[in-house]
Amino acid sequence: MTKTLLALALALASTAVIAEDEPGFKSLMDGKTFAGWKTAEENTNTFKIEDGAFVANGNRCHLFYVGDDKPFKNFHLKVDVMTEPNSNGGIYFHTKYQAKDWPKAGFECQVNNTQGDWIKTGSLYGLVNVSQSLAIDKKWWTQEVMVEGRKVTVKVDGKIVLQYTEPAGAQAGNDFSRKLNEGTFALQGHDPGSTIRYKNIRVKRLD
Numbered sequence: 001m002t003k004t005l006l007a008l009a010l011a012l013a014s015t016a017v018i019a020e021d022e023p024g025f026k027s028l029m030d031g032k033t034f035a036g037w038k039t040a041e042e043n044t045n046t047f048k049i050e051d052g053a054f055v056a057n058g059n060r061c062h063l064f065y066v067g068d069d070k071p072f073k074n075f076h077l078k079v080d081v082m083t084e085p086n087s088n089g090g091i092y093f094h095t096k097y098q099a100k101d102w103p104k105a106g107f108e109c110q111v112n113n114t115q116g117d118w119i120k121t122g123s124l125y126g127l128v129n130v131s132q133s134l135a136i137d138k139k140w141w142t143q144e145v146m147v148e149g150r151k152v153t154v155k156v157d158g159k160i161v162l163q164y165t166e167p168a169g170a171q172a173g174n175d176f177s178r179k180l181n182e183g184t185f186a187l188q189g190h191d192p193g194s195t196i197r198y199k200n201i202r203v204k205r206l207d
Helices: 003-021
Strands: 037-039 047-050 053-056 061-065 075-083 089-095 107-111 141-148 151-156 159-165 184-189 196-205
Touching: 053 061, 053 184, 075 089, 089 141, 089 196, 107 141, 184 196
Parallel strands: none
Antiparallel strands: 037 061, 047 053, 053 196, 061 184, 075 141, 075 196, 089 107, 089 184, 141 151, 151 159
């Protein structure tokens, strides 16, 4: 078997294993383009693509998933993430496209292992805060967010970071008082001192 055929066979085998291990998941990125995604109108050069990953480094900007007209309500999201030291970022859900500023809709699942903000990876920012990260810089991890009705579960490499059950009568109020609803996903580019890589973004609807 030639090297080319061997490489193809290994790639197909790897794809088959992923499909078997994660039935029902749909990829939200092709690893080569921004197809299905839309950047905010501010600081549009913050996001780029390298080695199959969205790389966030620059002034504040958010990258929104716009590749599906049907909003996501109950779902299981998986994102492979890697950070450089002292980096801050985030994965938003139940949000909607916003041209500038920090997203006002939805929740931010924090990405931050060693940056100065004490709220660390996996936190539901400002709502359920975790002070220690299960992830480490310069190493890929898988961050998962599951929403089922009023319950949110966050995992890092298969370990539960938190479980949050929204109280009855919860109302959307200020930036840190948010109500589960529906929407899309977004990735955060926080600041020029932060470099975050997001790849292999996939989701399974649980509706």
